Amino acid sequence: METLTEVTWLPVCQAADIPADGGACALVEGEQVAIFNFARRGEWYATQNLCPHKQQMILARGMIGSTGEACEPKVACPYHKRTFSLLTGECLNADECSIQTYPIKVEDDVVYIGWA
Amino acid sequence: MAPQGTPTVVVVGNGMVGYKFCEKLLAKSTAFNLVVFGEEPRVAYDRVHLSEYFGGKTADDLLMAPTQWYHDHGITLHLGDAVQEIDRSRRTVHARSGLVQPYDYLVLATGSSAFVPDVPGVEKKGVMVYRTIEDLDEIKAYAATARSGAVLGGGLLGLEAAKALLDLGVADAHVVEFAPRLMPRQIDTAGSAMLQTKLEALGLKIHLSKATSHIGGEGKIDSLHFGDGSILEVDMLVISAGIRPRDELAKLAGLEVGMRGGIVVNDEMRTSDSRIFAIGECALHSGMIYGLVAPGYDMAEVVVSQLLQGARAFTGYDMSSKLKLIGVDVASFGDPFIAEPHSRSIVFEDAHSGVYKRINISPDGKYLLGGVLIGDAEAYNMLLQTVNNKIALPPHPEDLILGARGGEAEAGAGVMSLPDEALVCSCEAVTKGMICNAVTDLGATSVDAMKKCNKAGTGCGGCIPMVKDLINGTLTAQGAYIKNVLCEHFDYSRQELIDLLHINNIRSYDAALDHFGTGDGCEVCKPAVASILSGLWNELIVKQNVIQDTNDRYLANIQKGGSYSVVPRMAGGEVSPQQLMAIGRIADKYNLYTKITGGQRIDMFGAHVSDLPNIWEELIAEGFESGHAYGKSLRTVKSCVGSTWCRFGLHDSVSFAIEIENRYKGIRSPHKLKSGVSGCVRECAEAQAKDFGVIATEKGWNLYVCGNGGAKPQHAQLLASDIDKETLIKYLDRFMMFYIKTADPLMRTATWLNKMDGGIAYLRNVIVNDSLGICADLEAELALLINNYHCEWKEVVENPELRKQFTHFVNAPKAKDPTMEFADMRGQKMSKAW
Ligand code: SRM
Ligand SMILES: Cc1cc2nc3c(=O)[nH]c(=O)nc-3n(C[C@H](O)[C@H](O)[C@H](O)COP(=O)(O)OP(=O)(O)OC[C@H]3O[C@@H](n4cnc5c(N)ncnc54)[C@H](O)[C@@H]3O)c2cc1C
Numbered sequence: 016m017e018t019l020t021e022v023t024w025l026p027v028c029q030a031a032d033i034p035a036d037g038g039a040c041a042l043v044e045g046e047q048v049a050i051f052n053f054a055r056r057g058e059w060y061a062t063q064n065l066c067p068h069k070q071q072m073i074l075a076r077g078m079i080g081s082t083g084e085a086c087e088p089k090v091a092c093p094y095h096k097r098t099f100s101l102l103t104g105e106c107l108n109a110d111e112c113s114i115q116t117y118p119i120k121v122e123d124d125v126v127y128i129g130w131a
Numbered sequence: 132m133a134p135q136g137t138p139t140v141v142v143v144g145n146g147m148v149g150y151k152f153c154e155k156l157l158a159k160s161t162a163f164n165l166v167v168f169g170e171e172p173r174v175a176y177d178r179v180h181l182s183e184y185f186g187g188k189t190a191d192d193l194l195m196a197p198t199q200w201y202h203d204h205g206i207t208l209h210l211g212d213a214v215q216e217i218d219r220s221r222r223t224v225h226a227r228s229g230l231v232q233p234y235d236y237l238v239l240a241t242g243s244s245a246f247v248p249d250v251p252g253v254e255k256k257g258v259m260v261y262r263t264i265e266d267l268d269e270i271k272a273y274a275a276t277a278r279s280g281a282v283l284g285g286g287l288l289g290l291e292a293a294k295a296l297l298d299l300g301v302a303d304a305h306v307v308e309f310a311p312r313l314m315p316r317q318i319d320t321a322g323s324a325m326l327q328t329k330l331e332a333l334g335l336k337i338h339l340s341k342a343t344s345h346i347g348g349e350g351k352i353d354s355l356h357f358g359d360g361s362i363l364e365v366d367m368l369v370i371s372a373g374i375r376p377r378d379e380l381a382k383l384a385g386l387e388v389g390m391r392g393g394i395v396v397n398d399e400m401r402t403s404d405s406r407i408f409a410i411g412e413c414a415l416h417s418g419m420i421y422g423l424v425a426p427g428y429d430m431a432e433v434v435v436s437q438l439l440q441g442a443r444a445f446t447g448y449d450m451s452s453k454l455k456l457i458g459v460d461v462a463s464f465g466d467p468f469i470a471e472p473h474s475r476s477i478v479f480e481d482a483h484s485g486v487y488k489r490i491n492i493s494p495d496g497k498y499l500l501g502g503v504l505i506g507d508a509e510a511y512n513m514l515l516q517t518v519n520n521k522i523a524l525p526p527h528p529e530d531l532i533l534g535a536r537g538g539e540a541e542a543g544a545g546v547m548s549l550p551d552e553a554l555v556c557s558c559e560a561v562t563k564g565m566i567c568n569a570v571t572d573l574g575a576t577s578v579d580a581m582k583k584c585n586k587a588g589t590g591c592g593g594c595i596p597m598v599k600d601l602i603n604g605t606l607t608a609q610g611a612y613i614k615n616v617l618c619e620h621f622d623y624s625r626q627e628l629i630d631l632l633h634i635n636n637i638r639s640y641d642a643a644l645d646h647f648g649t650g651d652g653c654e655v656c657k658p659a660v661a662s663i664l665s666g667l668w669n670e671l672i673v674k675q676n677v678i679q680d681t682n683d684r685y686l687a688n689i690q691k692g693g694s695y696s697v698v699p700r701m702a703g704g705e706v707s708p709q710q711l712m713a714i715g716r717i718a719d720k721y722n723l724y725t726k727i728t729g730g731q732r733i734d735m736f737g738a739h740v741s742d743l744p745n746i747w748e749e750l751i752a753e754g755f756e757s758g759h760a761y762g763k764s765l766r767t768v769k770s771c772v773g774s775t776w777c778r779f780g781l782h783d784s785v786s787f788a789i790e791i792e793n794r795y796k797g798i799r800s801p802h803k804l805k806s807g808v809s810g811c812v813r814e815c816a817e818a819q820a821k822d823f824g825v826i827a828t829e830k831g832w833n834l835y836v837c838g839n840g841g842a843k844p845q846h847a848q849l850l851a852s853d854i855d856k857e858t859l860i861k862y863l864d865r866f867m868m869f870y871i872k873t874a875d876p877l878m879r880t881a882t883w884l885n886k887m888d889g890g891i892a893y894l895r896n897v898i899v900n901d902s903l904g905i906c907a908d909l910e911a912e913l914a915l916l917i918n919n920y921h922c923e924w925k926e927v928v929e930n931p932e933l934r935k936q937f938t939h940f941v942n943a944p945k946a947k948d949p950t951m952e953f954a955d956m957r958g959q960k961m962s963k964a965w
C-alpha cells in the first residue's frame with residue numbers, strides 16, 4: 016500500500032549552484048538537505064545531509080556514482096565511504112540505517128524540494 | 132538431535148589435532164554424531180602461532196574456527212569440561228561436570244603438557260611454562276615488571292620463548308641448556324655454533340652444559356643454581372624442557388601406554404582397544420611422539436579413513452622443521468646428521484654474515500638426504516621437496532646451497548618441475564598437483580583463494596612462498612596475464628588506463644568513462660582516474676572537483692565534525708621568524724588549533740569550509756603556498772640541520788631538501804610521497820624510512836628508495852651510492868615517473884617494490900642502467916609535470932567561481948554549519964568526539 020502525501024514545492028537554489036555530477040548542501044526549513052545534480056544521467060536527487068554512521072553533516076560533499084547491473088545511483092560518504100542509494104536511501108555496503116530522501120524537481124533553472 | 136542409529140564419535144581434547152579431526156571427518160561424511168570435550172576454556176586455537184599473541188594477535192585471531200562453526204556443523208561441544216574417566220565396558224566417558232556420554236568410537240586427542248623437570252623450587256612464583264594462551268597471559272603480566280628472565284631449554288620451543296622474552300621487553304634474557312649446544316635434536320654442532328653467535332647478537336645470553344640443581348628465592352624465584360656451583364640471578368623462568376604426552380586418561384582406562392609416556396597406537400591409530408583411537412601429541416607410534424602439527428593432522432586423516440572403512444595408515448613422518456619468529460632463519464630437513472660412510476656432506480659457512488648451510492647427499496651423489504640451514508633458509512622448501520621426492524641432483528649439488536652465484540634474482544625457479552605428488556603443504560597434506568589444479572579448474576589465483584579451496588598454507592604457513600610460486604608458474608604456463616581492474620566501471624588496471632588516456636589525450640573523467648568505462652562511475656574509479664589525469668597532465672584539480680576524494684576536493688584534510696586543516700608548505704622544515712609570526716596571527720584570527728606535525732611543519736586545524744579561501748588568501752600574502760597535505764602527492768622532504776651548523780654534517784642537507792621539495796611539490800602520484808635528506812650517516816632526517824631518501828657521504832650522496840613508515844614500516848633500499856646532485860635528481864625524476872606510471876591506486880612505493888618482479892635489482896636496472904630504454908621519456912614526462920606546477924590555493928583564492936564552492940550552504944553562503952562543535956583543551960580548541 017502506498018500513501019501519497021501532498022508536498023509543497025519549495026524553491027531552494029539555482030540549478031547552476033550545484034556542480035555537475037556532484038552535490039551541495041542547502042538549508043531548507045531549518046534542515047540540511049543534500050542536493051545532487053547527476054548531470055551524466057540528467058537526474059536530480061535530494062537526501063538528508065547527515066551521515067548516519069558517525070552523525071556527520073557531510074553527505075552533500077560525497078562522491079556520487081552508480082552500482083550493479085541496474086546502475087543504482089548512490090552517494091558515498093567522504094568519511095568512511097558508507098554508500099547510500101539515492102533512490103531509496105538504503106545503505107548499500109554496511110548496516111547503517113537508511114537516509115531520508117526528498118522529492119526534487121528543476122524548473123526554469125530553479126531547484127525545488129518537495130516538503131511534506 | 133542425530134537420528135537413531137547414527138554412530139557417536141566422542142573426541143577428547145579440542146586442540147589443534149582434535150579440531151582438525153572434526154574438520155576432516157565433516158568434509159568426508161555427515162553420518163556421525165560428533166561430541167567434543169575440551170578442557171581449556173576456549174575452542175581450539177593455533178598453538179603453532181601462539182607467540183604472535185605477544186605480537187598483537189588476539190585470542191580470537193588465533194582460533195582455528197569460531198564457536199559458531201561447531202554449532203553450524205551440529206557438533207556438541209563441551210568446553211572447560213575435561214573427561215576424567217573412560218568406562219570401556221559400557222563405552223561411556225565421564226566428564227568433570229558429571230556428564231556421562233556414550234560413544235561408539237572414541238578419539239583421544241589430549242595433546243601434551245610442558246615437561247617440568249623435577250628441580251627443587253619449580254613451584255615458586257615466577258616459574259612458568261609456554262603452552263596455552265593462559266600461560267602466555269601469565270608470562271606477559273610477569274614480564275612487565277621483570278628485568279631479567281631465563282628460559283630453561285635451548286630447543287625449538289625454548290628459543291621461541293626466549294625471543295618472546297626479548298620482545299616483551301625483558302632486556303636481560305638468558306637461555307639455559309643442558310646439552311653442550313642449542314637445538315641438539317635438529318641441527319649439527321657447527322650449525323648450533325653459528326646459531327648461537329646470531330642469537331647472542333640479538334641480545335640473548337646463552338649458557339650451555341648447565342644442569343640446574345635448584346631454583347632459589349623466597350616463595351618467588353630470584354636465581355638459578357647449577358651443578359657446577361654457578362648462579363644466575365633472574366626474576367622469572369620459562370620452562371621449555373620438552374613435552375609430556377597426556378596419557379593419564381588412557382592409563383587409567385587400562386590402555387597400553389609407553390614406558391616414557393604416550394598412548395600406544397598401531398598404523399591405524401588404534402589403541403589397544405580397537406574402538407579407541409589416539410592422535411596428535413598424545414599418541415606413541417613406533418616408539419615416537421611427534422611434537423609437530425603436520426604429523427598430527429596426518430594421523431587425523433588416518434582415523435577419518437578408518438571410520439569410513441578406508442585403508443589409510445600412518446607410516447611415520449618426516450620431522451623436518453623450519454623455525455619461525457626468532458629473527459634468525461633456522462631449518463633442518465630430512466636427516467640432518469647422517470655422515471660418512473652413509474653420505475657425503477657439503478658445507479658452506481660464512482662467519483661474517485652468519486650463514487651456515489650443510490647438505491647431506493647419497494654416496495653416489497644422486498640424491499639429497501637431508502641438511503641444516505642457519506642464517507638463510509630460503510632454499511628450505513625446495514630442498515625439502517628434493518629430499519621427499521627423491522629428485523635427482525644436478526651435476527653440481529653445491530648449487531643447491533650456493534644458488535646461481537653472482538646473480539641476485541632467480542627466485543622460485545624449479546617449482547614447476549616438481550612431480551604432481553610432491554607434498555607442498557605438509558600441514559594440510561596439499562600436493563603440487565592439487566594447487567595447480569585449483570588454479571586451472573577453480574580459478575584460485577591468489578593465496579587467499581587457494582586457502583579457501585584446499586587450505587594450503589593455513590597451517591604453519593611455511594609453504595606460502597612456494598604456493599605463490601606455483602600459482603604464478605601455473606598462470607604463466609597457461610599464458611594468463613594477471614591484472615587488477617579498477618572497479619566495476621573500468622575493466623582496466625591503473626597501468627593500462629594511464630597508457631590509454633595518454634595515447635588518446637584524454638583530459639577529463641567523463642571522457643575516460645565514455646571511451647573506456649561503463650555505468651556512471653563510483654568513489655573508487657573517480658579518484659583513481661583523477662590521480663591518473665594529474666599524473667599525466669598536472670592540470671588544476673579543482674576544475675574537476677567532483678571526482679576528487681574529499682581532501683583533494685576542498686584542498687584540505689577533513690576532520691571529525693566537518694572542519695578542515697590548513698598546512699602551508701615549509702620546504703625542508705625551514706621557516707623564518709616572520710613567517711612564524713604570520714602563522715600565529717592568522718591562526719589566532721580564525722581560531723585554529725595549531726600543532727607541529729611529524730613532517731616538520733605546522734598544521735592548523737578546525738577551519739570552517741567557508742573560511743578556507745580567506746585563510747589561504749592571507750597566508751599567500753605572507754609568501755606561503757599550499758603544502759599539499761591533502762593530496763596523494765609529495766608531502767614533505769624532511770631535513771636535518773646539516774653541514775651549515777652541525778659538526779658532523781658532510782654537506783648542506785637543508786638546501787638540498789628544499790631544492791627537492793620544491794622540484795616535486797604538487798605532483799600527483801598513486802599515493803603520497805615522503806622524503807628526507809640527512810647530512811651524514813647519523814641519519815637525523817630518517818631518510819631511510821621514506822619513499823625516497825638521501826644521505827650525504829664523503830664522496831657525494833646515497834639515494835635510497837621505497838621505504839615506508841606508517842602501518843607497515845620498511846626500510847628504504849639503496850638505489851645508488853656516492854653520486855652527485857645532478858645524477859641524483861635525474862634518477863629521482865625517473866624513479867618518480869616510473870612509480871606514477873606503474874603502481875596500483877593507493878599503493879605506496881614500498882609495496883610497489885615488494886610486488887616488483889626482480890625487486891631492487893630490477894628497479895636499479897630500469898632507473899640507473901635504462902634497461903627498458905624509457906628513461907628519456909620518463910624525464911620528459913616529469914619535466915612536463917614540473918612545468919605545470921601551480922599553487923592550487925592561489926588559483927582558488929584568485930578565482931571567484933572556484934571560491935564559491937567553499938561554502939556549507941549553497942543558499943546561505945555566509946552561514947556556517949550550526950551543528951559543528953568544538954571543545955576546549957589546554958587553552959586551544961579540539962574537535963568534538965563522534
Ligand atoms: C598531521 C600529521 C600528524 C601530526 O600531527 O604529526 C598527520 C596526519 C594525518 N595522517 Fe599521517 N600525519 C602526519 C605524519 C605522518 C607520518 C610521519 C612523517 O611523514 O614523517 C607518517 C609515517 C610515514 C609514512 O607515511 O611513511 C604518517 C602515516 C600516515 C598514514 C599511513 C601511510 C602508510 O603507508 O601506511 C596515513 C593513511 C594514508 O595515507 O592512507 C596517514 C594519514 C593521515 C591523515 C591524512 C588522515 C586523514 O585522512 O585524515 C591525517 C590528517 C590530519 C589532518 O587533518 O591534517 N598518515 N603520517 C602529520 C603530517 C605531516 C605533514 O606535515 O604533512
Ligand atoms: C609455542 C609453541 C610453538 C609451536 N610451534 C610449532 C611449529 O612451529 N611447528 C609445529 O609443527 N608444531 C609446533 N608446536 C607444536 C604444536 O602446537 C602441537 O604439535 C599441536 O598443538 C598438537 O596438537 P594436539 O591437538 O595433539 O595437542 P594440543 O593442541 O595440546 O591439544 C590438546 C587439547 O586437549 C585438551 N585435553 C587434554 N586432556 C583432556 C581431557 N582429559 N579432556 C578434555 N580435554 C583434554 C588440552 O587441554 C588441549 O586443549 C608448537 C607448540 C607450542 C606450544
Ligand code: SF4
Ligand atoms: S596516526 Fe592516525 S590518528 Fe594520528 S594523525 Fe595519523 S592518521 Fe590520524
Ligand code: FES
Binds near residue numbers: 066067070092094097
Ligand atoms: S560518517 Fe559517514 S561513513 Fe562514517
